[in-house]
Amino acid sequence: MAEADRRSMALVAILVVLHFGLRPFLTDWPVAPDLLTAAVLLGALSLRAGAAAILGFSVGLLEEALALGGGWTALLYTIAAYVGARFREIIFTDLRLFVPLYLFLGTWAIRLMLAALTSSLDARTALVIAPVDALLTTVVAGVGEAITGRRS
Numbered sequence: 001m002a003e004a005d006r007r008s009m010a011l012v013a014i015l016v017v018l019h020f021g022l023r024p025f026l027t028d029w030p031v032a033p034d035l036l037t038a039a040v041l042l043g044a045l046s047l048r049a050g051a052a053a054i055l056g057f058s059v060g061l062l063e064e065a066l067a068l069g070g071g072w073t074a075l076l077y078t079i080a081a082y083v084g085a086r087f088r089e090i091i092f093t094d095l096r097l098f099v100p101l102y103l104f105l106g107t108w109a110i111r112l113m114l115a116a117l118t119s120s121l122d123a124r125t126a127l128v129i130a131p132v133d134a135l136l137t138t139v140v141a142g143v144g145e146a147i148t149g150r151r152s
Helices: 003-026 035-044 049-067 072-090 098-117 123-148
Strands: none
Touching: 003 035, 003 049, 003 123, 035 049, 035 072, 035 098, 035 123, 049 072, 072 098, 098 123
């Protein structure tokens, strides 16, 4: 495993631990960074499509087990990780704006799909909460990348 891949997996592990460690403090806020989505999307950039799908499913299953959800998160994370890994193989990902744009759009799409699947999608969620969540997730993941030196 290359050094960059080790850093990526370390960042994924850190984001997962932080998500569950900080969750009690962020539940009362209307918007908060989604560290699990960031972990899945960033991990997918370093893995092949099959391994990325396994990562997405595992993280989604962990989220569902601890949050007692209905199973949609595991499915959406699996699809998002697979598509993210395939997207990386197709698109030239060395552009500076690729990762932030990928994180922002991926997080926004996952939030919208989760809201639609749980029948809680409205204009406020789609146009305010989801984009702000996606922006916060992008910033936190960018800081995590900078700290770990993942992109070097």
